Amino acid sequence: MKRPTIKDIAAAAGVSKGAVSLALNGRSGVSESTRSRVLGVASSLGYRPSVTARALSSASADAVGLVLVRPPRALGDEAFFFQLIAGMQSEMSCALLLQVVSSREEEIALYQRWWAEHRVDGVFLVDLLVADPRVELMPSLGLPAVVVGGAGHHGALASVWADDYAAMTSVVEHLKALGHRRIARVAGLASLLHTVRRDSAFASSVVDGVVVAGDYTAESGARATRELLGMAEPPTAIVYDNDVMAVAGAEVAADLGIAVPSELSIVAWDDSVLCQHGRLTALSRDTFAFGARAARALVAVIDGASPTDVEDVLPELVVRGSSGPAPAV
Amino acid sequence: MKRPTIKDIAAAAGVSKGAVSLALNGRSGVSESTRSRVLGVASSLGYRPSVTARALSSASADAVGLVLVRPPRALGDEAFFFQLIAGMQSEMSCALLLQVVSSREEEIALYQRWWAEHRVDGVFLVDLLVADPRVELMPSLGLPAVVVGGAGHHGALASVWADDYAAMTSVVEHLKALGHRRIARVAGLASLLHTVRRDSAFASSVVDGVVVAGDYTAESGARATRELLGMAEPPTAIVYDNDVMAVAGAEVAADLGIAVPSELSIVAWDDSVLCQHGRLTALSRDTFAFGARAARALVAVIDGASPTDVEDVLPELVVRGSSGPAPAV
Known part of the structure; x- marks a missing residue:
């Protein structure tokens, strides 16, 4: 098949060659409906030079x-x-x-x-x-x-x-004001900067706070919660690094017959529909x-x-x- | 700056020109670490011809x-x-x-x-x-x-x-077996084919079933539920086209003091963490x-x-x- 030219496309689409050029190059100056028609005609004629044209013209990759x-x-x-x-x-x-x-x-x-x-x-x-x-x-x-x-x-x-540091501090202050002293944290991946920032704020504001590592999955949230609640002196409050782990933690507490919040307080990072429907206290943004x-x-x-x-x-x-x-x- | 050649890149990366060519064209035959090094060197030298090369070679857009x-x-x-x-x-x-x-x-x-x-x-x-x-x-x-x-x-x-038709039929059969006769449906967008398929299955299996249109948002699920529960003869069961609308519907029922499931049964399409934690009966895939x-x-x-x-x-x-x-x- 003969490779179509701008002129062929203009004739088939019923517009000027200039309009075809603007349309093919994603430039302003033609209406969306014209652009769409020109592109449709160009495609159906087998015209596919734009990647080359764009690479040479250093236009936007879009x-x-x-x-x-x-x-x-x-x-x-x-x-x-x-x-x-x-x-x-x-x-x-x-x-x-x-x-x-x-x-x-x-x-x-x-x-x-x-x-x-x-x-x-x-x-x-x-x-x-x-x-x-x-x-x-x-x-x-x-x-x-x-x-x-x-x-x-x-x-x-x-x-x-x-500011993850200030946010973690606000969570701990909330729990301290409620009388909590044994506060634990289920953290996210240790390699991530925001995990370290939260760890640091937690360590600064909680004396002898326990931190268990999680990986944002429900499984890791459940495992960490079982570990914490099985301790000789279990925490009275746990702060989780995401919503999925917090909801899983609340379920573990329910399974163990531990009442939330009268025996255990739970706070989740990053409010979501999951937290809203689970009635979890959460950091919302x-x-x-x-x-x-x-x-x-x-x-x-x-x-x-x-x-x-x-x-x-x-x-x-x-x-x-x-x-x-x-x-x- | 002089435009670098394949030879320049090969010299800087310490590999053959053939390896550079394979790496730049996304072809097999070089290790990922070599490819990565070649691409890094090519980028730092300002070499950016691959889009052109690919367009001309009709290679994959990847x-x-x-x-x-x-x-x-x-x-x-x-x-x-x-x-x-x-x-x-x-x-x-x-x-x-x-x-x-x-x-x-x-x-x-x-x-x-x-x-x-x-x-x-x-x-x-x-x-x-x-x-x-x-x-x-x-x-x-x-x-x-x-x-x-x-x-x-x-x-x-x-x-x-x-098969949305068979799935809807299975939901209605479940509700009928539980003795429900006044069954309603909160549908998704009417323009979508799967909505029409579900509508059709619902109409075939429920006599005088009421259908209220929703748009998958919590707001539309809540609005539809209030409309249905405000009817002179409200339904005893409602089937929702997605999880977000179903959870919103369950909340409306709770607000109105209508007990789920003893006064109202709720079934959601497309099980999710939201349904799991809300203990909603749901079509799961x-x-x-x-x-x-x-x-x-x-x-x-x-x-x-x-x-x-x-x-x-x-x-x-x-x-x-x-x-x-x-x-x-």
Whole structure:
């Protein structure tokens, strides 16, 4: 089949050659309906030169990237990321190139490849590590990036973050005011910066606080709770690093006949429909709005703005039925 | 800056020119660590020709597309889609190009553009409409596609589907066996094919059944439930088209002092952590596995296999505390 020209497409679509060019290059100046008609005609005629054209013209890749390092099965239950992605999309007129991988090495290789292949204009970096190689890598690649989460101030990178230290302190203060002294924590992955920030705030405000490591799954939340409640002097309050582990913990307590909140108080990080319906006291933030803010920050960096740190509002403690006065000794 | 050549990259990375070529073109024959090093060196030298190379070589776009037509806010609460996406990723070695749009017209324009621009090798089509223009469009574009959901047998397209008609019938049989006669349904969007399939099964098996339309949000589930429970002869059982509406319905019943299940039975479509923790009787299927199956089907179509219809296992009714014998008249 003869390769169609711009002129062929213009004739078939009934528009000018200029309009075809604007439409094919994703430029403004033509209506959406015209653009759609031109693209449809171009496709049906077998015209597919735009990737070449874009690569040569250094036009926008019209997509931003997000790589998640998680076992896919566990990821499906984490409402946090989907809310985040939905919020990002609400402020982006381009697509999100999403891939789930199993290691940090693969994640880094993917960002290098996407950038080398001009597949993305920028990337979101989530799950920041304590010493995160991505913070140095992105500026060296010249790849626009925004750190989402983290602790603010990451080298030359823009970030959108929330103060996990202050948030943890507010949770402990709430529990102390209710008379709790034996407070435990079921933490998230130890390699993540926000886990370390929360650990640090917890250690500063709780004397002899016990911390058990979890991995955000219901199984790990249940296991950690059984371990804590089986201690000689079990805690009277447990703070969990996510909603899934907290709900699993509440179920373990119910199975053991331990009443919440009269014998055990439970507080969850990152409020969700799960916490709302389980009536769990939770640290609430608007994850959707957080994602939207991250997208605005990335769009700004791609457009050439200087990287800035945007602090999200402090998560607010929403007190529900799962936290109450410490049991009398 | 002088544009680097393959030779420059080979020298800087300490590998052969052949290895650089394989690495840059995403071909097998080099280890992942070599590929990663070559891409890193190529990026740092400012080498970015791969998009051009790929467009000319008609190599794989190494991504598949998914467009969701939803208000982003509502989407964030729908665990179904995130489970589906996580399952898809578990069976894909490539990325998912994801975009949320506000109309079917935008969705279609986007698929045309992605295909014309060689951004995707194929697409997943979700939320099938009763008369869906995408079913004819995809073969005419030559864009490999798999219908996810739907009712099976969509023109020339492959599909992965579940039998919504049989599933609805199983729910009604469960309620009838418990003595329910006044059964109502809170439906999803009327434009969607699976809504119509469920409507049809409901109408066939329930005499004078009342159907109220919802849109999958908690607000619509609560509103529909208040409407139904305010009727002169309210239903003794309500079947909801998703988990979010069912949980909202259970809360309305609690607010009105109507006991579940002794005065009202509730059944939810698509079991989730929300249903599990709310102890709701629900139609359960493994959405993650469904997504994985859809990804395998799309990979097969992209690789040239003939389109087939894969029927997913029938959703299983998991009976929990929210359904019980109909109240005595």
